[in-house]
Amino acid sequence: MALAFMAQNESGFTSAKEIVAELNVPRRLLAEVLKHLSRSQIVSGTRGPGGGYRLNKKPAAITLCEVVECLDGPLNVVDCTDEGYCNLSPSCIIKSGIVKLAEDIRSVLTNATLADLAEGSPDHQPHPAADHLVFPV
Numbered sequence: 001m002a003l004a005f006m007a008q009n010e011s012g013f014t015s016a017k018e019i020v021a022e023l024n025v026p027r028r029l030l031a032e033v034l035k036h037l038s039r040s041q042i043v044s045g046t047r048g049p050g051g052g053y054r055l056n057k058k059p060a061a062i063t064l065c066e067v068v069e070c071l072d073g074p075l076n077v078v079d080c081t082d083e084g085y086c087n088l089s090p091s092c093i094i095k096s097g098i099v100k101l102a103e104d105i106r107s108v109l110t111n112a113t114l115a116d117l118a119e120g121s122p123d124h125q126p127h128p129a130a131d132h133l134v135f136p137v
Contacts, residue, residue: 037053
């Protein structure tokens with residue numbers, strides 16, 4: 001939510017105090033999120049009067065995949081995807097379905113941007129890839 005709020009203020013810095021007041025999020029949580037976003041160079045911060053945080057790229061150039069991986073680490077649905085190993089791999093009957101699901105999730109998040117998220121219009125259409133998500137049973 002903080003990134004979407006910042007995306008609406010592309011012209012300048014947004015203070016943490018302003019984000020907390022507007023979005024009603026805990027200050028400590030916001031500080032931790034902004035620290036991770038700064039380390040990943042998604043945002044930059046400036047101290048002092050008139051300072052705050054701003055996006056380092058246009059909202060349309062920041063993918064949701066970048067944001068999720070910055071905050072949560074690598075996007076792995078299960079350990080066996082992305083060449084990981086699982087004790088059940090030799091007999092697993094759902095691995096191909098899980099791998100496909102992981103690819104679909106990554107595709108949706110890679111093709112969706114902060115600009116898409118920040119639009120927030122009631123008539124905003126879901127990303128076309130969302131129609132092709134396959135959930136194995």
